[in-house]
Amino acid sequence: MDKPLEHAQDVPDDALLLAYANGDAAAASMLTARLTPVVFGHAYRLLGRRADAEDVAQEAMLRLWKIAPQWRQGEAKVTTWLYRVVANLCTDQLRRAPHAALDAVAEPEDSTASVTQQMQSRARLDALQSALACLPDRQRQAVVLRHIEGLANPEIAEIMDITVEATESLTARGKRALARALSSQKDALGFTDD
């Protein structure tokens, strides 16, 4: 049972979840490794606080483990379900602590970038995270899903339980609001007036 699944990267999430529900220990490890970064990253983008994002990520994954035995294959993508759970948990979290300070974005290790480049990159990502925090919750969620998670509008519509048209509108408004919020930091972001 502990034998790792062959070609694990090709196995869809819902098949791994089924294997998990059938007691496959390797599936538990692979799902953790595959989905935790997705869940934590999305929670962080919505909340801006690492500690809160950790709590949300753990709770979202806990719900996934619990629902695994009842999961119906082919009905919904596991990530779609997780994005929705994360958004709901983040909404609850923001209601409880709406004004907490934002953390700095952790920069990934990159040996090819100079220290100056890394600092500039960090400054830009911090600015983006701060600007995202200024958006209304739904706009922030739509912008993050569309432009950072890279999802298509129909999937975002399913996650947010709205129409595709409403998704497009929400994303466009969010993006405009984000541009306005970032306009005060043109130098840091590389915005030019010419």
Added chain:
Amino acid sequence: MTDHTSEETALGDLFAEAREAPVAPPAALMARIHEDAKRLQPAPPRLASKKPAPARWRDIWQGLGGWPAFSGLATATVAGIWLGVNPPVGMALAAETYLEYETITPVIDLVPESYFDFSAEAL
């Protein structure tokens, strides 16, 4: 217009930068989530064990029909005993009628002209 385009481009670049720099979860969080997964994971289904050979009496019991047959037999036995101990009035009358009915035995004399009267001897 140029300003707007420049902002769009810069924002697009910023999004791309954010996509390429995902926020990695801390190792401790990964460990906690993995522990949760193991703790809540259902046990693997047990393979059906090979059944021991059934006992001889079980074969006989199953051959007779098992519990359903036994229950029917028990019901019939109890009903018979009860009818014997306390028979209904109608049943007694019917029994008398049948038991006291004169028996007629038809006899056919196959050799009427013979010396022996077989039909008379038969009766």
